[in-house]
Amino acid sequence: xxxxxxxxxxxxxxxxxxxxxxxxxxxxxxxxxxxxxxxxxxxxxxxxxxxxxxxxxxxxxxxxxxxxxxxxxxxxxxxxxxxxxxxxxxxxxxxxxxxxxxxxxxxxxxxxxxxxxxxxxxxxxxxxxxxxxxxxxxxxxxxxxxxxxxxxxxxxxxxxxxxxxxxxxxxxxxxxxxxxxxxxxxxxxxxxxxxxxxxxxxxxxxxxxxxxxxxxxxxxxxxxxxxxxxxxxxxxxxxxxxxxxxxxxxxxxxxxxxxxxxxxxxxxxxxxxxxxxxxxxxxxxxxxxxxxxxxxxxxxxxxxxxxxxxxxxxxxxxxxxxxxxxxxxxxxxxxxxx
Amino acid sequence: xxxxxxxxxxxxxxxxxxxxxxxxxxxxxxxxxxxxxxxxxxxxxxxxxxxxxxxxxxxxxxxxxxxxxxxxxxxxxxxxxxxxxxxxxxxxxxxxxxxxxxxxxxxxxxxxxxxxxxxxxxxxxxxxxxxxxxxxxxxxxxxxxxxxxxxxxxxxxxxxxxxxxxxxxxxxxxxxxxxxxxxxxxxxxxxxxxxxxxxxxxxxxxxxxxxxxxxxxxxxxxxxxxxxxxxxxxxxxxxxxxxxxxxxxxxxxxxxxxxxxxxxxxxxxxxxxxxx
Ligand SMILES: Nc1ncnc2c1ncn2[C@@H]1O[C@H](COP(=O)(O)OP(=O)(O)OP(=O)(O)O)[C@@H](O)[C@H]1O
Ligand SMILES: [Mg+2]
Numbered sequence: 001x002x003x004x005x006x007x008x009x010x011x012x013x014x015x016x017x018x019x020x021x022x023x024x025x026x027x028x029x030x031x032x033x034x035x036x037x038x039x040x041x042x043x044x045x046x047x048x049x050x051x052x053x054x055x056x057x058x059x060x061x062x063x064x065x066x067x068x069x070x071x072x073x074x075x076x077x078x079x080x081x082x083x084x085x086x087x088x089x090x091x092x093x094x095x096x097x098x099x100x101x102x103x104x105x106x107x108x109x110x111x112x113x114x115x116x117x118x119x120x121x122x123x124x125x126x127x128x129x130x131x132x133x134x135x136x137x138x139x140x141x142x143x144x145x146x147x148x149x150x151x152x153x154x155x156x157x158x159x160x161x162x163x164x165x166x167x168x169x170x171x172x173x174x175x176x177x178x179x180x181x182x183x184x185x186x187x188x189x190x191x192x193x194x195x196x197x198x199x200x201x202x203x204x205x206x207x208x209x210x211x212x213x214x215x216x217x218x219x220x221x222x223x224x225x226x227x228x229x230x231x232x233x234x235x236x237x238x239x240x241x242x243x244x245x246x247x248x249x250x251x252x253x254x255x256x257x258x259x260x261x262x263x264x265x266x267x268x269x270x271x272x273x274x275x276x277x278x279x280x281x282x283x284x285x286x287x288x289x290x291x292x293x294x295x296x297x298x299x300x301x302x303x304x305x306x307x308x309x310x311x312x313x314x315x316x317x318x319x320x321x322x323x324x325x326x327x328x329x330x331x332x333x334x335x336x337x338x
Numbered sequence: 339x340x341x342x343x344x345x346x347x348x349x350x351x352x353x354x355x356x357x358x359x360x361x362x363x364x365x366x367x368x369x370x371x372x373x374x375x376x377x378x379x380x381x382x383x384x385x386x387x388x389x390x391x392x393x394x395x396x397x398x399x400x401x402x403x404x405x406x407x408x409x410x411x412x413x414x415x416x417x418x419x420x421x422x423x424x425x426x427x428x429x430x431x432x433x434x435x436x437x438x439x440x441x442x443x444x445x446x447x448x449x450x451x452x453x454x455x456x457x458x459x460x461x462x463x464x465x466x467x468x469x470x471x472x473x474x475x476x477x478x479x480x481x482x483x484x485x486x487x488x489x490x491x492x493x494x495x496x497x498x499x500x501x502x503x504x505x506x507x508x509x510x511x512x513x514x515x516x517x518x519x520x521x522x523x524x525x526x527x528x529x530x531x532x533x534x535x536x537x538x539x540x541x542x543x544x545x546x547x548x549x550x551x552x553x554x555x556x557x558x559x560x561x562x563x564x565x566x567x568x569x570x571x572x573x574x575x576x577x578x579x580x581x582x583x584x585x586x587x588x589x590x591x592x593x594x595x596x597x598x599x600x601x602x603x604x605x606x607x608x609x610x611x612x613x614x
Binding site for chain 1: 339340342343344345346350351353354356357358361364365368369437438439441442444445446447448449606607608609610611
C-alpha cells in the first residue's frame with residue numbers, strides 16, 4: 001500500500017516562558033525572562049497508508065494536537081522527519097493544502113460574518129472543486145448533517161454544534177486525500193455525534209480518504225477507524241488494530257453465570273479445578289453468582305460447557321472489558337506506561 | 339480513490355483571491371455602524387488639524403511656504419486619501435494570531451500575504467467609496483482648488499495612488515509580523531499608527547517640517563502614503579521630480595512587500611499556534 005504519510009523520530013519542544021506570580025513578578029518578567037522547555041512530542045515514528053482510518057488518542061497534553069499541527073504544516077518540528085503525500089508539510093504547506101482537509105475542533109474555518117453557503121461557494125472557487133465532487137459532498141452534508149436550514153445563517157448566529165457540523169462539511173468539501181480531525185465531536189450532543197460519525201464514514205468510503213482523528217470520545221474511533229495510535233506523554237505507546245489493542249490490554253474476558261441455587265464451596269472448588277484445565281479461573285463464586293475469567297480467545301465454548309455441566313444455571317453472560325475502561329486503566333496505571 | 343490535485347498555478351488561484359475580495363467587500367458593507375464611527379473620529383481629528391492651521395495662518399499667514407488656500411486644499415486631500423487608504427487588517431490578523439485562528443488561514447491553498455492584500459484592497463475600495471462622498475462635501479466648500487492641477491498630474495497621481503496602496507499595505511503587513519512574536523496586535527497597531535500620523539504628511543506637508551524631522555521623514559516610507567500622491571495631484575511636484583518620487587515610491591512598495599514575505603517566512607518558522 002502506498003503511504004499517505006510517514007513520520008520518523010518526530011519531535012517537538014516548546015519554549016514556555018516562566019512567569020513569576022504577582023504584579024512584581026510581571027514587572028520582573030519585562031526585563032528578564034526564564035524559559036522552560038516543554039517536550040510535547042518525543043520521537044514518534046509511524047506511517048499511515050492511503051485510505052487507512054486511524055484514531056489518535058492520549059491523555060490531555062499527550063501531544064495529539066501538536067502532532068496534527070506538524071502534520072498539517074502549521075508548525076515546524078524540532079526534530080525528525082515527516083512527509084505527507086510526498087510533501088514536507090511545513091515547507092510545502094500550500095501545495096499540500098489542496099489535498100488535505102483539517103478540522104481543529106476549537107477553531108472554526110468558516111467566515112464569521114457571511115452565511116454558511118457563501119463560505120462553501122468561496123471554498124469551491126478557491127480549491128477549484130470539480131462540480132461532481134462538490135455536489136457529492138455537499139449533498140451528503142445536507143442529507144447526513146441536516147445543514148439545509150443553516151445554509152443562509154451567518155456563522156456568528158450558529159450554535160456550537162451547528163457550527164461544527166458546517167465546519168466539518170467545509171473541510172471535506174474538496175474531498176481531500178488526507179483528512180485530519182482534531183476533536184471533531186467536541187461539545188456535540190449524542191445525536192449530532194452520531195450524525196458526524198456517519199458523515200465521516202460515508203465520505204471516507206466514497207472517496208477512499210485517509211483519516212486521522214484525535215478524540216476523547218472513543219466511540220468516534222470505534223465507529224470510524226480500524227487502527228489506533230495511543231500517545232502517552234509524547235511517545236507512542238501502542239500502534240495497531242483496534243482488535244489487537246483490545247487483545248493486548250483487555251485480555252481479561254469473563255463469563256458471568258447466575259445459578260438456580262446458591263453455589264456451595266465444594267461445587268466452586270470442583271468448578272475451579274475443571275475450568276483451570278481449559279484456561280479459565282473462577283474469580284468469584286458467591287451467592288447465585290459465579291464469574292470465570294479467561295484470556296485465550298476461543299476458550300469460551302469449552303468453559304461455558306463446563307459451567308453448564310457442573311451448575312444449574314439460569315442465566316449466562318459473556319463480558320469483555322470495553323475500550324473506554326481499558327483506556328482509562330492505561331491512563332491511570334503507571335505500570336502500563338513503563 | 340481520487341487522484342491528487344496538483345498545485346494551482348497563479349492564474350488558477352486568481353479565482354480564489356477574487357472570491358476573497360468579493361466577500362471582504364460584502365463584510366465591509368455589513369458593518370455600517372463601525373464605518374460611521376470611524377468616519378466621525380477621522381473627521382474630528384481633521385477638524386482639529388484645520389483649526390490649528392487656520393489659527394497659524396491668521397497669526398502669520400504670509401510668511402509660510404504655502405498659501406492659505408493651498409494649505410487647506412492639501413489638508414482636505416490628505417484627509418480623504420488617508421481615509422481611503424485606511425487598512426484594518428492588522429487588528430484582525432493580530433487577533434487571529436492570538437487565538438490561534440491563524441491556523442485555518444495558513445491551511446488554505448492561497449498565499450497568505452496576497453490573500454490579506456485582497457482584504458486590504460477591499461478595505462480601501464470601501465473607504466474610497468465613502469471617501470468620494472467626503473470629497474464631494476469638501477468640493478462644495480473649497481471648489482476648484484481640490485481639482486488636480488492638470489490631466490498629466492492626475493495621470494501620475496493614479497499611478498502614485500496605486501503605489502501608495504502598495505506601500506501602505508506592505509507597511510501594515512510588515513508590522514503584523516510583530517504579532518507573530520508578541521501574540522498581541524495592539525501595541526504593534528498603535529506604534530504603526532503613531533508613525534503614520536507623524537510622518538505621512540497627514541497633518542502638514544512634510545516640506546514644512548523642521549529640518550531634523552524632515553530628514554527622518556524623508557528616510558521613512560510613510561511619506562509615500564499621503565504626502566507624495568497629494569503633492570503630485572496638486573502639481574507641486576512635476577516632470578522629472580515627480581517621476582523620481584514615483585520611482586522612490588515603487589522601490590519602497592516592492593521592497594517592503596518583499597521584506598514582508600521574508601519576515602513572514604521567518605516568523606512562521608517559530609510560530610506556535612496557540613491553543614490545543
Ligand atoms: N504553544 C505552546 N507553548 C508551550 N507549550 C505548549 C504549547 N502548545 C502545547 N504545549 C504543551 O505541549 C503539550 C502537548 O500539547 P497538545 O496540545 O499537543 O496536547 P493534546 O494531546 O492535544 O491534549 P488535549 O487532549 O488536551 O487536547 C502540553 O503539555 C502542552 O502544555
Ligand atoms: Mg488537543
